[in-house]
Amino acid sequence: MSPSPPESLWSAVTAKRRKLRRWLILANLVAAVLLASLVLSVLLRAKASYEARARDLAESLAAVAQLNIGSELSQVDAVLRSTLQDLSLPRLRALLGDAGTTDLLMHRASLLPAMEGLRLTDAEGQVRWGTGLAGVPVPSVSDRDYFVTAHGSPDAQPIVSGPLQSRLTGMWVMVVARPLVVEGRFEGLLYATIPVDHMVQLFRRYELGLHDAITLRTDDLRLVARHAPGGGAQGEVGLAAVSTQLREATQRQPTAGWFVSRAAIDNLPRTTAYRQVAGWPLKVFAGVSNERFFEPWREQALQVSLTAALAWLLLVAAAFAIFRFGAREALAMDQLAAQAVAQREAQQRIAALLREQAAMLDNDLVSMARVSGRAIRWSNVAFERLLGYGPGELNDQSMAVLYADEATFERVGREAYPVLASGSSYRSQVPMRRKDGTVLWVEITGARLAGDDSFWMAVDITAAKAAHEQLVHVAHHDPLTQLPNRTLLLQRLRHSLAVQARSGTALAVCYLDLDGFKGINDRFGHDAGDALLVAVARRMEHQLRPGDTVARIGGDEFVLVLTELPPEAWPPVLDRLVDALRQPVKLEGGQTVQVGASVGVAAATPDADAHALLSLADQALLRAKREGKGRVVLAAGA
Numbered sequence: 001m002s003p004s005p006p007e008s009l010w011s012a013v014t015a016k017r018r019k020l021r022r023w024l025i026l027a028n029l030v031a032a033v034l035l036a037s038l039v040l041s042v043l044l045r046a047k048a049s050y051e052a053r054a055r056d057l058a059e060s061l062a063a064v065a066q067l068n069i070g071s072e073l074s075q076v077d078a079v080l081r082s083t084l085q086d087l088s089l090p091r092l093r094a095l096l097g098d099a100g101t102t103d104l105l106m107h108r109a110s111l112l113p114a115m116e117g118l119r120l121t122d123a124e125g126q127v128r129w130g131t132g133l134a135g136v137p138v139p140s141v142s143d144r145d146y147f148v149t150a151h152g153s154p155d156a157q158p159i160v161s162g163p164l165q166s167r168l169t170g171m172w173v174m175v176v177a178r179p180l181v182v183e184g185r186f187e188g189l190l191y192a193t194i195p196v197d198h199m200v201q202l203f204r205r206y207e208l209g210l211h212d213a214i215t216l217r218t219d220d221l222r223l224v225a226r227h228a229p230g231g232g233a234q235g236e237v238g239l240a241a242v243s244t245q246l247r248e249a250t251q252r253q254p255t256a257g258w259f260v261s262r263a264a265i266d267n268l269p270r271t272t273a274y275r276q277v278a279g280w281p282l283k284v285f286a287g288v289s290n291e292r293f294f295e296p297w298r299e300q301a302l303q304v305s306l307t308a309a310l311a312w313l314l315l316v317a318a319a320f321a322i323f324r325f326g327a328r329e330a331l332a333m334d335q336l337a338a339q340a341v342a343q344r345e346a347q348q349r350i351a352a353l354l355r356e357q358a359a360m361l362d363n364d365l366v367s368m369a370r371v372s373g374r375a376i377r378w379s380n381v382a383f384e385r386l387l388g389y390g391p392g393e394l395n396d397q398s399m400a401v402l403y404a405d406e407a408t409f410e411r412v413g414r415e416a417y418p419v420l421a422s423g424s425s426y427r428s429q430v431p432m433r434r435k436d437g438t439v440l441w442v443e444i445t446g447a448r449l450a451g452d453d454s455f456w457m458a459v460d461i462t463a464a465k466a467a468h469e470q471l472v473h474v475a476h477h478d479p480l481t482q483l484p485n486r487t488l489l490l491q492r493l494r495h496s497l498a499v500q501a502r503s504g505t506a507l508a509v510c511y512l513d514l515d516g517f518k519g520i521n522d523r524f525g526h527d528a529g530d531a532l533l534v535a536v537a538r539r540m541e542h543q544l545r546p547g548d549t550v551a552r553i554g555g556d557e558f559v560l561v562l563t564e565l566p567p568e569a570w571p572p573v574l575d576r577l578v579d580a581l582r583q584p585v586k587l588e589g590g591q592t593v594q595v596g597a598s599v600g601v602a603a604a605t606p607d608a609d610a611h612a613l614l615s616l617a618d619q620a621l622l623r624a625k626r627e628g629k630g631r632v633v634l635a636a637g638a
């Protein structure tokens with residue numbers, strides 16, 4: 001079964017939300033990877049740049065130091081060579097003698113601050129001449145490597161040894177030596193000692209960072225001199241403890257190269273460049289602290305990483321905002337869908353109610369109609385049946401055809417619609433006319449609908465109305481003659497008195513009693529008496545005008561109310577009445593009976609009371625009876 005529109009809307013919204021969430025998560029992951037790659041690439045490039053700068057600086061330092069050391073040693077060697085030149089002249093040596101030779105050496109030694117001492121040995125290695133020998137035991141250097149080397153190969157290049165601890169001064173020194181060869185014969189060794197400290201002082205001239213270091217080592221990597229401005233471990237002279245990277249780099253590229261390592265001496269990370277001291281078995285190592293160079297890189301890395309993280313967070317926030325917006329939209333769609341479902345349920349409920357209502361309205365019991373502009377728009381079966389019409393016959397008919405007369409139609413229109421307009425319901429009993437022309441009484445109840453429309457219910461009350469009218473009639477009429485009884489007489493008399501009081505016209509109240517009636521009863525029976533009473537009643541009605549009243553108020557007693565008749569006309573009218581009553585009456589049984597009548601008359605005054613008038617008329621009647629019956633007597637003032 002395919003889903004209904006609200007359900008399909010809801011599932012579409014849910015699917016859209018899921019898709020949006022997947023898409024946003026994927027987009028954020030991709031963005032994170034891209035940003036991380038970008039940051040990594042930037043930082044690696046920056047690091048390479050910093051490394052290059054560190055290496056450049058280290059190489060510059062190493063190059064300069066190499067030059068300086070080389071220059072120092074070359075100068076020392078130059079002094080050695082020039083001194084040997086002089087000493088190789090036998091005549092000059094003979095001339096100088098021991099003291100002169102020592103003076104010469106002292107003089108030459110003073111030429112270079114680098115030299116701590118300049119001494120000459122004999123062929124056996126015994127130090128004989130030179131600086132620093134006065135007053136101390138003169139040592140032999142025959143066991144020193146540089147002596148052994150020079151003795152074995154007198155044509156050798158300058159010999160560098162070191163570092164060594166001087167046997168004369170006890171300080172650490174480097175030795176630069178050349179053999180004294182005279183006419184092909186080894187006669188001794190001239191050697192200069194250069195204190196290790198001198199090299200350190202040389203290194204102090206360079207502008208090094210706190211954790212930088214510059215080191216001079218022999219080719220076999222023994223430490224000669226080292227300067228690290230930050231202090232700490234400076235390394236023991238002569239030891240060859242080095243990092244693996246240093247050893248490998250110098251094996252791979254003995255004369256120049258670079259490497260990054262933690263120094264074996266102080267364990268600090270450095271980028272180190274090295275150079276062979278040109279012409280000498282020495283290497284200079286210039287190490288630049290990684291801290292010094294990589295601190296700015298780290299700051300840059302931190303900033304770039306933070307910026308990237310911030311950018312990613314912004315992306316995440318934007319994605320979240322988009323998702324929230326989507327979620328809000330989805331919520332709105334949810335609500336719409338829920339509303340649609342609720343609306344559909346409400347429509348279903350309304351349809352059910354309408355069906356129930358239609359079933360209720362279309363019943364046989366209660367007549368109902370919807371009226372618009374006083375024309376029928378809809379009516380149920382009961383309504384049509386009530387008025388004798390077929391199905392649909394009343395549609396669009398004017399209500400005028402349904403009322404018994406035009407006056408009723410207009411009265412209902414006049415009375416009902418203001419009431420309906422005020423929001424109240426209208427109820428009335430009205431005569432209506434069936435299609436076949438017969439009249440029926442209907443109780444109608446109306447209520448306003450929207451606009452001009454109104455809703456009406458109608459109940460047939462013809463029978464009830466007839467019963468009621470019968471009751472009212474019985475309550476107000478004499479059952480024998482059907483004349484008004486005392487109750488109705490008093491009502492009418494009071495009404496006539498009110499009219500008379502306003503109009504000032506004359507009004508006569510006449511008390512009439514039959515003469516000799518009892519004898520009829522006695523002679524012909526009660527029924528004959530009744531028949532006579534009925535005949536008398538009709539005669540009295542016949543003699544009077546429609547506006548006048550004749551009522552039976554007792555056995556053979558009647559009251560007449562004469563209106564709009566001038567007092568002078570009362571006697572002739574009443575005389576004529578009495579005369580008419582005196583005429584014989586033929587009964588159904590064939591008998592002919594005859595009675596007379598006496599009348600007492602009272603005239604109404606402006607403040608007259610009904611009972612008082614009746615009493616006055618009664619008194620006048622009594623007088624008429626006393627005076628011989630069959631006559632009309634006017635009460636005083638009448």
Ligand SMILES: Nc1nc2c(ncn2[C@@H]2O[C@H](COP(=O)(O)OP(=O)(O)OP(=O)(O)O)[C@@H](O)[C@H]2O)c(=O)[nH]1
Nearest residue numbers: 513514515516517518519521526527529530555556
């Ligand atoms: N047939 C008949 N007789 C009635 C009815 N009501 C009262 N009567 C009688 O009417 C009579 C009235 O009495 P009276 O007025 O004295 O009779 P009367 O012969 O007319 O007397 P006067 O008035 O003096 O002439 C009584 O006998 C009542 O029984 C009635 O409804 N039908």
